[in-house]
Amino acid sequence: MAAEAHFIETIIGVGILLFAAKLMAELFLRLKLPIVLGELLAGMIVGPFALGSFFVLDGKQLLQISDEIKILGEMGAIVILFMAGLEMTPKEFLKGGKASFTVGTLGVVVPFFAGLVVFQMFGFDALQSMLIATALTATSIAISIQVLSEFGKLKAPEARLIIGAAVVDDILAIAVLSVVTSIAGSDGGVDNIDLMEVTITILQVLGFFAIMLIVAVVVIPKIITPRLWKAKGSVEGIATASFFGAAALAGSIGLSPIVGAFAVGMALSTTKVFEKVENYIGKIGLIFAPLFFAIIGAQVDLRAVDLNILMISGVIIAVAIVTKLLGCGLPAMFFLKNKAQGMRVGIGMISRGEVGLIVAGVGVTAGVLTSEVYSTIVIMVAVTTIITPIWLKIEYRKEQKSGNSGSEQNIEQKHE
Numbered sequence: 001m002a003a004e005a006h007f008i009e010t011i012i013g014v015g016i017l018l019f020a021a022k023l024m025a026e027l028f029l030r031l032k033l034p035i036v037l038g039e040l041l042a043g044m045i046v047g048p049f050a051l052g053s054f055f056v057l058d059g060k061q062l063l064q065i066s067d068e069i070k071i072l073g074e075m076g077a078i079v080i081l082f083m084a085g086l087e088m089t090p091k092e093f094l095k096g097g098k099a100s101f102t103v104g105t106l107g108v109v110v111p112f113f114a115g116l117v118v119f120q121m122f123g124f125d126a127l128q129s130m131l132i133a134t135a136l137t138a139t140s141i142a143i144s145i146q147v148l149s150e151f152g153k154l155k156a157p158e159a160r161l162i163i164g165a166a167v168v169d170d171i172l173a174i175a176v177l178s179v180v181t182s183i184a185g186s187d188g189g190v191d192n193i194d195l196m197e198v199t200i201t202i203l204q205v206l207g208f209f210a211i212m213l214i215v216a217v218v219v220i221p222k223i224i225t226p227r228l229w230k231a232k233g234s235v236e237g238i239a240t241a242s243f244f245g246a247a248a249l250a251g252s253i254g255l256s257p258i259v260g261a262f263a264v265g266m267a268l269s270t271t272k273v274f275e276k277v278e279n280y281i282g283k284i285g286l287i288f289a290p291l292f293f294a295i296i297g298a299q300v301d302l303r304a305v306d307l308n309i310l311m312i313s314g315v316i317i318a319v320a321i322v323t324k325l326l327g328c329g330l331p332a333m334f335f336l337k338n339k340a341q342g343m344r345v346g347i348g349m350i351s352r353g354e355v356g357l358i359v360a361g362v363g364v365t366a367g368v369l370t371s372e373v374y375s376t377i378v379i380m381v382a383v384t385t386i387i388t389p390i391w392l393k394i395e396y397r398k399e400q401k402s403g404n405s406g407s408e409q410n411i412e413q414k415h416e
Contacts (some may be wrong), residue, residue, distance in 0.1 A: 010068040014291065017063070017298065020046040021290035036146040036390050039290045042296020044382070050302070065298050074257065075244075076292025081258040082243045082284055085265020086278050087154050088163055090217050093266060097337035103328045104168025107349050110252040110327030111136035111320065117277055118319055126374070131369055134180045135356045135377045136320050137173040140385065141166035144348040145288065147389045153395045158341040161332055162348040167262060169328075169349065175205035191405055208253050213263045216246060220267035225275075235273050236280040239264075282283060300382050301375065308326070320384050324349045328407050346396050351388035356381040 020042035026036030045051055048061050053060065093100070120126065142165060148159045179198050219340030222240055243264040258331030268277055326389045329346020336342050360369065360377040369377075 006066070006068075009064055010066055013063050014072065014373040015065065016046055017043060017069075017294040018287065018291055021294040023239045025290065031206045032098060033390065033393070034145050035150065036293055037386055038383060039066050039293035040382075043294035044302075045297075047298030049298075049300065051283045058071050060261075063298070065295065069295060073292050074293030076288035076295070077135050078244065078247045078261040079281065079288040080145065080292060081141070081383065082261040082265040083278075083281055084141060084163055085262040086242075086266075086269050086281070087145075088160065088266055089269045090213070090266050091270075092160060093164055093167075097164075098189075099332070100168050102162030102336070103161060103165035103331050103345060103349075105172060106327040106331055107139060107165060107169045107324060108137040108176065108327075110171040111323035114319055114323045115316075118315065122315065128369060128373060130180050130314065131360075132171070132373065132377065134176050135230055135352065135360055136323065137176055138416045139173070139324070140351045140354045140356070141170070141408050142292075142349070143351045143385055143388055144392065145401070146390045148348070151393075152398065156283070156341075157336055157338075158274075158332070158348070159345045161336065161341075161345050164266075164327060165332075165345065165393045166349060167259070171205060171209050171259060172202070175202040187328065199407070208250075209259055209263070212246065212250065212260060213266070215262040216267035220264055221271045224271065224273055226272060229254055235276055239268060239273070239277045239281075239283075255339070287404065296385070298381075302379075305375060305379070312372070313376040313383075316376055317383050318382040320352065320380055321350055321387070340395070340399070344392065346394060347391045352381045 021039040024042035024045075025035045026037035026038075028035050046063060048063055048065055053061060055063065112133045115136040116129050119129035119132050124132065144162055144166070145154070148154050148156070148162070153159050179201050186298070224235060224238050224242065226235065229238060243261045246260035246264045247257035248260070249290050250263075251257040268274060325343075325346040328349040329342055331342075332345035333339050333342025337347070356377060
């Protein structure tokens with residue numbers, strides 16, 4: 001019976017979270033606020049640490065964020081990144097290569113070292129500082145993508161740069177995470193850092209991604225063609241199997257699973273089945289995306305917050321915002337030769353999302369982070385995730401108001 005009860009708990013949880021996410025999405029649409037934000041807040045409101053704690057059945061909370069629900073959330077992230085991959089052809093990714101690589105790399109390097117210095121000044125030990133710094137390197141592209149697509153801006157130069165840079169950023173952040181966790185797990189701790197090993201780990205991760213991308217681009221279009229699959233739903237089914245498979249492969253070699261899904265999406269972006277797959281995955285995204293955001297929201301526990309945590313959180317949030325604006329925004333201005341677009345890239349990279357939470361989770365399970373620091377990282381993730389869509393929207397509203405910006409852009413493109 002236990003298994004069945006567990007199953008019922010999970011489906012109740014999914015039902016509540018989806019319903020709440022969509023209710024808030026409606027409200028936020030009418031308030032002209034980013035829908036993603038409503039879905040995030042919905043999770044925070046009905047989550048087990050807020051309203052959810054009052055709804056108790058047979059001595060148990062009605063809504064529990066069990067491992068199964070978290071897994072569904074992760075699957076949501078995979079679907080969202082597959083959708084993002086579909087929006088970008090391999091040619092475009094490589095064309096933006098230099099810019100994406102620079103912006104993405106600086107988006108990891110600047111927050112990491114700034115975080116390390118600042119938190120050691122605040123008296124955290126080296127390992128805690130390293131983990132906080134690692135949480136600062138991540139970028140959650142899923143949220144920026146939602147906002148960009150709401151404004152129909154997914155094809156704009158800054159959107160391409162945000163997506164490209166965020167992928168590089170994610171890959172590097174994951175490389176940093178694998179290095180930091182191996183240090184956290186080793187006996188010698190921070191004193192035994194071997195720079196050679198660190199470099200090799202990071203290069204391995206980048207190499208894996210490059211190979212995955214090449215294989216996906218060469219193999220996937222050959223597998224998924226209408227010539228082979230004639231039955232109804234076959235193309236869609238095989239596409240789904242492929243991106244989940246690639247995500248699993250990425251996960252098993254220590255990359256983030258979302259990177260694998262992105263690679264397959266990119267591989268399919270130039271094929272004959274593109275429209276069919278895009279249409280279908282858009283419908284799946286209608287369920288998985290809100291679920292993903294609501295689940296992230298539901299994991300925020302604001303009960304443990306006191307003045308001390310708020311102060312540290314304030315510092316972490318300030319460092320989180322400034323380092324991405326400088327690390328990503330400035331080089332983006334240089335590459336795009338446009339101040340407003342460069343600024344938007346910086347803003348689009350602020351949100352930390354799931355990767356930041358993964359880092360925090362790893363830190364807690366390894367026994368390196370205290371629960372206080374965990375709470376501050378979660379608050380940082382929540383705040384940056386809330387700020388990003390609002391700020392991006394304000395920027396695009398400005399652009400809509402000054403309708404002449406389009407003609408300026410055209411002139412600039414002619415100069416290029």
